[in-house]
Amino acid sequence: xxxxxxxxxxxxxxxxxxxVLFDALSFDAPPASLVxxxxxxxxxxxxxxxxxxxxxxxxxxEIHWRGERLTRAADFRAMLNYIGHQGGLNAELDAIENLDFxxxxxxxxRRATIVAALKALDAAAFAERPVRYLSAGQRxxxxxxxxxxxxxxxxxxxxxxxxxxxxxRALVESxxxxxxxxxxxxxxxxxxxxASRHAIRVxxxxxxxx
Amino acid sequence: xxxxxxxxxxALMHCYRLSRALTPWLAGASVLLFAWGLVGGLLLAPADYQxxxxxxxxxxxxxxxxxxxxxxxxxxxxxxxxLIWKLKIAEIVSRACAPLGASFTFLALVTGSIWGKPMWGxxxxxxxxxxxxxxxxxxxxxxxxxxxxxxxxxxxxRAGAVLALIGVVNIPIIHYSVEWWSTLHQGSTVTxxxxxxxxxxxxxxxxVMISAFQCYFAWTLLVRMRSExxxxxxxxxxxxxxxxxxxx
Amino acid sequence: MKPFTIIAAVVRREMLRAxxxxxxxxxxxxxxxxxxxxxxxxxGTDSALLSRVxxxxxxxxxxxxxxxxxxxxxxxxxxxxxxxxxxxGGASLPLLGLGKAVAHWLLSGLPVLLLSxxxxxxxxLQPALLGTLLATLALxxxxxxxxxxxxxxxTVGLRGGGLLLAMLILPxYIPVLIFGxxxxxNAALGLPVAGELYxxxxxxxLALTLTPWATAAALRIRxx
Numbered sequence: 001x002x003x004x005x006x007x008x009x010x011x012x013x014x015x016x017x018x019x020v021l022f023d024a025l026s027f028d029a030p031p032a033s034l035v036x037x038x039x040x041x042x043x044x045x046x047x048x049x050x051x052x053x054x055x056x057x058x059x060x061x062e063i064h065w066r067g068e069r070l071t072r073a074a075d076f077r078a079m080l081n082y083i084g085h086q087g088g089l090n091a092e093l094d095a096i097e098n099l100d101f102x103x104x105x106x107x108x109x110r111r112a113t114i115v116a117a118l119k120a121l122d123a124a125a126f127a128e129r130p131v132r133y134l135s136a137g138q139r140x141x142x143x144x145x146x147x148x149x150x151x152x153x154x155x156x157x158x159x160x161x162x163x164x165x166x167x168x169r170a171l172v173e174s175x176x177x178x179x180x181x182x183x184x185x186x187x188x189x190x191x192x193x194x195a196s197r198h199a200i201r202v203x204x205x206x207x208x209x210x
Numbered sequence: 211x212x213x214x215x216x217x218x219x220x221a222l223m224h225c226y227r228l229s230r231a232l233t234p235w236l237a238g239a240s241v242l243l244f245a246w247g248l249v250g251g252l253l254l255a256p257a258d259y260q261x262x263x264x265x266x267x268x269x270x271x272x273x274x275x276x277x278x279x280x281x282x283x284x285x286x287x288x289x290x291x292x293l294i295w296k297l298k299i300a301e302i303v304s305r306a307c308a309p310l311g312a313s314f315t316f317l318a319l320v321t322g323s324i325w326g327k328p329m330w331g332x333x334x335x336x337x338x339x340x341x342x343x344x345x346x347x348x349x350x351x352x353x354x355x356x357x358x359x360x361x362x363x364x365x366x367x368r369a370g371a372v373l374a375l376i377g378v379v380n381i382p383i384i385h386y387s388v389e390w391w392s393t394l395h396q397g398s399t400v401t402x403x404x405x406x407x408x409x410x411x412x413x414x415x416x417x418v419m420i421s422a423f424q425c426y427f428a429w430t431l432l433v434r435m436r437s438e439x440x441x442x443x444x445x446x447x448x449x450x451x452x453x454x455x456x457x458x
Numbered sequence: 459m460k461p462f463t464i465i466a467a468v469v470r471r472e473m474l475r476a477x478x479x480x481x482x483x484x485x486x487x488x489x490x491x492x493x494x495x496x497x498x499x500x501x502g503t504d505s506a507l508l509s510r511v512x513x514x515x516x517x518x519x520x521x522x523x524x525x526x527x528x529x530x531x532x533x534x535x536x537x538x539x540x541x542x543x544x545x546x547g548g549a550s551l552p553l554l555g556l557g558k559a560v561a562h563w564l565l566s567g568l569p570v571l572l573l574s575x576x577x578x579x580x581x582x583l584q585p586a587l588l589g590t591l592l593a594t595l596a597l598x599x600x601x602x603x604x605x606x607x608x609x610x611x612x613t614v615g616l617r618g619g620g621l622l623l624a625m626l627i628l629p630x631y632i633p634v635l636i637f638g639x640x641x642x643x644n645a646a647l648g649l650p651v652a653g654e655l656y657x658x659x660x661x662x663x664l665a666l667t668l669t670p671w672a673t674a675a676a677l678r679i680r681x682x
């Protein structure tokens with residue numbers, strides 16, 4: 001297991017309010033790997049992803065990215081593509097306006113045009129309709145277009161398959177596979193099962209003793 | 211600087227033990243100082259030639275007002291430490307200071323009002339200092355509200371800390387503005403609660419009372435901190451042992 | 459990313475949202491007007507009395523309109539997850555806060571400023587005092603938007619919402635109110651108002667330098 005690159009988690013503990021969500025959690029996510037954070041609803045998957053993304057400070061433990069502790073990894077944010085379960089789309093604006101705003105403000109470099117990214121997710125057809133008129137599945141595809149839009153080796157996805165129909169789901173799975181092919185790291189937190197060409201490392205959360 | 215992870219459980223547990231050890235002494239010291247100060251101020255100090263005996267409320271009002279400012283600064287400093295270094299103990303101090311400071315402010319307002327009645331015949335005057343104290347009370351209440359409004363205790367403490375720091379910058383501005391406003395509207399230059407040139411016989415009980423209030427604050431702060439520490443560390447083994455000992 | 463580009467993008471987005479949701483954009487104005495109009499009902503229509511209180515009433519109403527319109531500044535972005543994307547994505551939070559404050563002033567402070575002309579006159583405000591009133595409202599409004607952005611970020615999504623925000627922010631607005639309202643009072647007496655205006659300008663500069671960092675810290679706390 002190569003600790004010098006990719007993501008390394010050691011002894012992570014997070015308490016939220018009255019509960020210890022997880023304790024002594026350790027795993028590795030080297031380049032070109034696919035990690036499945038598995039657990040039922042409420043098992044702390046979202047909080048774990050938020051902690052890995054740097055939003056939540058853990059109560060104990062360390063997170064390393066490419067050999068450096070997360071707090072000191074200066075350009076970590078530019079290397080991360082984080083898709084939370086809320087989507088991040090304003091209902092009154094359309095897909096292009098939403099993605100343009102996010103791209104203007106965020107640190108990760110663009111590697112495709114917005115239209116190309118939407119096309120890759122089969123969402124170009126409704127790119128100029130205000131998001132409030134899109135179905136849940138369409139919104140999810142617009143959200144996931146960020147994966148194509150930004151150049152980022154580390155992907156963290158929280159329930160990415162929500163509301164997707166069969167065809168869209170297969171499309172997203174192939175996009176994830178392609179990213180792992182090119183050496184990227186993908187962490188997926190979901191209670192659903194999903195398919196991949198690559199070996200899936202499973203990190204079960206409900207089994208981690210608090 | 212990584213103090214945060216250095217024996218973190220031991221740090222809070224040690225603070226708890228330290229608090230238990232210190233509070234009896236602080237309680238005793240407060241009682242003695244209060245006794246000395248109140249006897250000295252209410253009975254022994256000479257009556258003021260202008261105000262007679264009613265000035266004696268100063269021995270409670272002035273220390274209370276002083277403490278209200280001091281505790282706000284303590285709350286803001288602890289909050290700043292909590293934000294920069296993410297230390298739990300700093301968050302706990304900041305959280306514990308807020309209701310104590312608010313109480314001192316309320317006491318200052320009530321005693322100020324009582325002082326005013328015999329002097330000017332009304333229960334409230336829009337005096338610069340009293341008005342500033344009232345605004346300070348609202349600042350405290352805001353911090354207390356924030357502490358409770360967030361679900362996560364630690365995030366609540368940090369949010370309160372941001373508000374306290376915004377308040378700290380604002381307090382001199384508010385104070386100056388209100389003083390300016392007060393002179394503008396009252397016209398006369400008599401500042402109602404002006405510090406008189408104070409005689410040594412009147413000064414000593416005042417200093418004793420300030421010390422008494424400080425001891426009392428330290429005492430109540432440590433007591434409040436104990437319950438905050440238990441809440442912060444509720445999942446730790448030492449807390450569970452403690453609750454078993456007490457039959458909870 | 460140049461700072462100006464970021465602030466411009468934030469302002470442009472708020473303007474787009476306002477254009478697409480015009481009813482909501484008008485609420486601060488309607489509230490301001492209603493607030494002012496309550497006073498003749500409460501105080502009677504005696505010209506002399508109204509004239510004396512006109513500037514003060516306009517100021518308090520502007521303050522309340524500002525405080526209440528702040529709740530929606532970050533609310534939508536918090537609810538739909540945009541804030542999370544921006545914080546994780548390394549967006550410059552101070553610039554985001556600054557952009558939101560500018561947008562708030564353009565959508566709330568500036569219209570209130572313009573509306574205060576007919577409303578102030580309806581309260582028998584002496585026309586000669588309009589200049590001072592507008593100058594103080596302009597400076598004060600910028601200050602209120604800047605401080606408001608920080609407190610709005612601090613309270614976004616909390617129970618108690620708008621009222622909690624108002625309770626936290628009104629004490630902080632008091633210096634602005636004191637100098638804004640008394641400037642007009644001084645002008646009515648023929649006294650110079652430069653001092654008050656300079657003080658307000660000083661508050662604006664102080665707010666410009668400090669509040670973006672407070673907003674950034676607040677956003678990080680709410681996102682944790």
